[in-house]
Amino acid sequence: MSGDASVLARIERLRKGGAPRVLDLFSGCGGLSLGFHAQGFEIAASVEFDRDAAASHGANFHPGDPRHARARDITKLTPQQLAHELDLGPVDQAIDVLVGGPPCQAFARVGRSKLREIAEHPEAFRMDARARLYLEYLRYVEAFLPLALVMENVPDVLNHGGQNVAEETRLFLEELGYEARYTLLNAAFYGVPQMRERMILIAVRRELDVDIRFPEPTHHVELPPGYAGSRQVALKLLRSHDGAAPGYVPAALPHPGLEPAVTAMDAMGDLPPITAHLRGDIGRGARRFDELAAYPTRRNTDYATLMRGWPGFESAEGVWDHVIRYLPRDWKLFGRLLPGDQYPQAHAAAVRMFEEALADLKRRGKIVRTGSAEWEALRASIVPPYDTGKFPNKWRKMEPDLPARTLMAHLGKDSYSHIHYDSAQSRTISVREAARLQSFPDGFVFCGAMNAAFRQIGNAVPPLLARAVAGEIAAVFERAVGRNQRRPGRLAA
Template sequence: MASDSNLIRYEKLTRLQRGGKARTLEICSGAGGLSLGMLKAGLDLSAHIEFDPEAAESYAHNFGEAEAYNSAWARPRDMIETTAAELVSELGFTTTAAESFDVLAAGLPCQAFARIGRSKLRSVSGEEDAFQKDPRASLYRHFLQFVEDTQPLAIIIENVPDILNFGGHNVPEEICQTLEQSGYRARYTILNAAYFGVPQVRERLFIVALADTLNQAPEFPAPTHFLNLPKGYEGSRRVALKHVSNSSRHFHPIPVPNPELPPAVGAREAIGDLPVIMEHFKDPAVIRRRKLSATLPYQANIGAISDYAHLMQTWNGFATSDHSNGHLVRLTPRDFPIFNRMKVGDDYPVARQIAEKLLVETLAEAGLTGISEDSQRYLDIRAKIVPPYDPAKFPNKWWKLDPDKPSRTLTAHMGKDTYSHIHYDSKQRRTVSVREAARLQSFPDGFQFAGAMNAAFRQIGNAVPPLLGYAVARTLLAQLGRDVSKPEVEKKVARRRAA
């Protein structure tokens, strides 16, 4: 089987070096953040697998054919129930699974990487033992099967940094050791999205593996922007890196930006040109009736827009004219006055103090300063002004964007709660819109999200920032394009062909 693998990979490399595009299969693609970055870098998006129906529909709409909504591209698939052979057949490929893809990418859920033992990880043959019955291991086993079935030249895996210390276990180290058994050289590191032009402080773990055929170790992109990480991130890194051995040949030092690089993109640069939304505290029904697909014009007369905003408006293949969509926000009228008084960087404990002060002011204006706090009238007034959450239990529940700094990390929880990203403009008294969240994640304005508002927020929070994906993919593509010496591989291929 090793000779077959070498032959397949060598022929793929030869095709690329003759000018062919790198064909990509992405597993757990989501709406397509990493895919968009890979597309921008020059890779071909040949196929994807995504379980969530709305995310799969978004992917098909943005990357598929005109009839994508009814096509095989839009069909949600479970990676456990789908084989590579079935996928290429459903998509109408004339090549086998092993012949069809050069790059295999995956953003598998963290649960897929539970500790299951090195010897067990290396087995994808289906032996009957305890690890095979562990549901936490099933996704990773199936991912290894996709590696076996597609024989990619390169592999990209993205996950949260905590995977480095998953129950006291360094999973990426184990993954790299496992991939080596299948003929790859693998490395892993942490990349921060803000270092690569994304207006968001988002730490992510990347594993990159290259087939031995390429005769080179994986590389990672150098930062393009500088940022002093906010308090807390260094501590989180230390916890994540606790089980990374200094002697590990798989760990790549975390890239550090040069202070002379351009500063990281701030929130105002990222979203300052998008429409002002103020209808909600005058007539909330206006926004409640607005659809995700409805468009609003960009702000006029604001002077020159930032380079980042210009990129979001003009991204090749996703350019807009003078309008964009996605201008939906969550509405809780109780909190509008609180948003108005919050300062940039304020969190929930501060917001709660503001609310308590508003309550005192409201009671005074109504002549109810001495009202009993046990009375129903007092409780009714309080409920209309003060949020019910305990500041001690939810210290980070709210946060107001700093216009001059990158945003905090966007998460899938935005599908339920966007108070982690309150707009820096107090006049607008609201949390960020769908389009603003997409901007903070570096999705261009022409990128469309399927489903309703909550689904769109969830897809955005789950995504790999496209600009971060672009940085990783561009570095990878440069390595795939190198003219490397392959004497041993050529000898093996020659022997295989002569057999």
């Protein structure tokens, strides 16, 4: 089927009431998918290399169908093979929307001339590991020719070593028949209790003849200086080449008249407190999600109510993944920190605790000689070993009255970047608290053990941000379908 006929056929299917079908590439556990699902889209398929993340995506969007829980390597899987394996039908009719974000480390100085060669030389640059995943994403776009697509990534893709990857992508997509625009959105402006800046690119088939719009903010917060600075760095290349990035659209900024941003306490305060570690009731070993943590009886915030009652992902009694890391050296130290404290303050507090321990031993008649093996062992049991000059931001105690700082993928290795604001609990956040900060509802399942779940959450697109973007794609289809209802059988010129 020709490209024009394929577009018309899919528009006709939507006009008859069919739900728009989504393919999620580099899907992770499904943050983007969940946002689109919430707007009425059908999650038709996904491609994800990580085994646990693929299992999570399948468990949430295709429970009981093992085909959708299988990890797949996009570099070894053609679009035709994917469509065949999942019974999606002909590739040019299989999906309506393609979403996803190639891993940011995949971006290299590819250049638009090289992007053009994809269509003519399918094997071009196949051996270039730096660019391969990025090019595979574009190959899938070329094969499926979705009516609309969303690409998500870090703001740095606007200025990657002097290269605007988003603009080069836009120009390539235009050659495939799309109109494309991109912008920067902060998740906190869309109801996510987390300050997380993302580049969002939206592209729509030119035949649909509709404007591309980005979601209006719903919440307001003054971002800390570091976020404004990061945005300025990302936009520096655009400003230094005036007019060289016509695809960039400045996003609408929030105003103080909007709802206040959702805070960490709004997001996590209704979950049961965790204090067993302070009594010595938590040991080493894998953390499994096999124990229900019942909701306490208390008044919920609107956000907590949403997380408990998200349609299709409800949780009535409690959560199963409210588990934390085993960090016995630092639990008492966490309680000493003030909200907003980072590693230098933590290290100084730990040194004071060490000095107090030495003084206590001295009061009891035991002198520990400075520099002795016993002195070194005692210090190591209290004071973290990291250089305060090299790791100024390694730790952070969360502020209860602000959205959380950005959750990173290294949550899978440690959680010191998000120490719970409640000193009485004196710990880092749990898996479920991390999920709440990303706006995953309580009924959303994470497969694998604790480390795998943290990694999936840290890598995800916040579902509420995805829901806002999906709403704009839904509006695109509503405008296009409505026009075709008035003029059956053809699209606007």
